[in-house]
Amino acid sequence: MCLAIPGLIESISGEAESRLAKVRFGQIAKEVNLVFVPEADIGDYVLVHVGIAIARIDPAQADKAFTYLDEIGATGKVDEESA
Amino acid sequence: MKYLDEYRNAEAAKQYLAAIAQITTRPWAIMEVCGGQTHSIVKYGIADLLPAAIRLIHGPGCPVCVTPVEMVNKAIAIAQKPGVIFCSFGDMLRVPGSDCDLLSLKGKGADIRIVYSPLDAVNLAADHPERQVVFFAVGFETTAPANALAIHQAATRDIRNFSALVSHVLVPPAIEAIMTSPDTQVQGFLAAGHVCTVMGFTQYIPLAETYRVPIVVTGFEPVDVLQGIYMCVRQLEENRHEVENQYARSATAAGNRHAQQLVSTVFQVSARKWRGIGEIPASGLSLADDYAAFDAERCFDVADVSTAESAECISGLVLQGIQTPLACPAFGTTCTPEHPLGATMVSGEGACAAYYHYRRSTPSPASPNSKEQQTP
Numbered sequence: 001m002c003l004a005i006p007g008l009i010e011s012i013s014g015e016a017e018s019r020l021a022k023v024r025f026g027q028i029a030k031e032v033n034l035v036f037v038p039e040a041d042i043g044d045y046v047l048v049h050v051g052i053a054i055a056r057i058d059p060a061q062a063d064k065a066f067t068y069l070d071e072i073g074a075t076g077k078v079d080e081e082s083a
Numbered sequence: 084m085k086y087l088d089e090y091r092n093a094e095a096a097k098q099y100l101a102a103i104a105q106i107t108t109r110p111w112a113i114m115e116v117c118g119g120q121t122h123s124i125v126k127y128g129i130a131d132l133l134p135a136a137i138r139l140i141h142g143p144g145c146p147v148c149v150t151p152v153e154m155v156n157k158a159i160a161i162a163q164k165p166g167v168i169f170c171s172f173g174d175m176l177r178v179p180g181s182d183c184d185l186l187s188l189k190g191k192g193a194d195i196r197i198v199y200s201p202l203d204a205v206n207l208a209a210d211h212p213e214r215q216v217v218f219f220a221v222g223f224e225t226t227a228p229a230n231a232l233a234i235h236q237a238a239t240r241d242i243r244n245f246s247a248l249v250s251h252v253l254v255p256p257a258i259e260a261i262m263t264s265p266d267t268q269v270q271g272f273l274a275a276g277h278v279c280t281v282m283g284f285t286q287y288i289p290l291a292e293t294y295r296v297p298i299v300v301t302g303f304e305p306v307d308v309l310q311g312i313y314m315c316v317r318q319l320e321e322n323r324h325e326v327e328n329q330y331a332r333s334a335t336a337a338g339n340r341h342a343q344q345l346v347s348t349v350f351q352v353s354a355r356k357w358r359g360i361g362e363i364p365a366s367g368l369s370l371a372d373d374y375a376a377f378d379a380e381r382c383f384d385v386a387d388v389s390t391a392e393s394a395e396c397i398s399g400l401v402l403q404g405i406q407t408p409l410a411c412p413a414f415g416t417t418c419t420p421e422h423p424l425g426a427t428m429v430s431g432e433g434a435c436a437a438y439y440h441y442r443r444s445t446p447s448p449a450s451p452n453s454k455e456q457q458t459p
Contacts, residue, residue: 001118001145001146001147001172001174001221001222001223001225001226001430001432002117002118002119002144002146002222002223002225002226002275002277002278003119003277003303004225004277004280004333005084005087006084006085006086006087007084008085017232017235017236017239025084026084033202033232035232035341036228036232036339036341036342036345037339037341038341045085045086047277047280047333049225049226049229049277050172050199050200050201050226050229051199051200051202051203051229052200052202052228052229052232054225054228054277054280054281054333054339054342055280055333055334055339057086057332057333058331058332058333059332061331061332062086062332064331064332065090065095065306065307065310065329066089066092066095066306068310069098069099069102069313
């Protein structure tokens, strides 16, 4: 039930509790409430749960899953055999 | 889709699997808290790809599964009342109550509607002022902001024919209950990424310290789960017990403060019963006094509903990670997703349903059952 899907904000209308976005998920676009992510703007990806955005996805953090092993090896925080 | 597909990359998954194998020197038991993670682990066969020394225990993080049968019975009682439109997320409809489920009631003519968002239920109430619209507000912290927003909107729009049957639960008290259980085998946790996206993860720091368990906030795609397992095993091997964040693209230490503010306005922390586990103090949310007028339990007289459950079902043990679905004699025989005995067979996030869909016929030497016997 805690499923939340990332989608791209294509347009925004309204303000405060009625600040709504058209958010694209692949071939599908849906109306999403942005009240909890006032910082989100057109072109951002937001994480959407039951029609409501709960976070703006941080693009700088998104690649870390793919660089993490190299990073911890490179910084020498772990033993050689752990890297 | 961006931010989904890349985390299903086989090469990245293989790198993490190799890295986990490299650092694992002895048996470890790690609980993934969230049902969405369980679904991913079973769907992608992650448990079988890990070193035999790593055992994944499926946690209680499926709200459909832990909603107590008396709450399902209350939903059924309310949905049968004349003039009611009962709204729910789809996965609650097939959860068995003592006598029937909401879906069979709908088949008999009750006005039960599946909604995508709780805000849809509020709009339905605005469109049907002559009817009572009740929303089944079930969920963990991830869903609490949406449900709080719906109730808050009903209040500000003065929609008085809307109410919510609230059965909200919280993750940290469940982790505490698991760690204080004498039967616990859990040595590390993958915390639920979306719960922490809303609530942050500072609440988990005292848990990690008190129970000396590593807790890694983890996402839901295979690469996320494998990175989370790697980070958790690394802590266990290094005898550390910290809170780390694998899911930093969405979850932050502080979480979403706008969402938290509204949740704490509309709801208050209260004791909650968990199906299969029992009552846990301060483990859920109820409506705050200012919003009591929207409490369906007050609006409808549903105090004396039954709480009888199937004696055959072991979902309580499955939810606590003490048994796996394959250990249940009813699994796949008298209990199937079409005819579930317990809630863990209903939701796609329930451990029993995930096993039924993805691994019914794989009692191989690498199955979790046999691993369980090998692991002290």
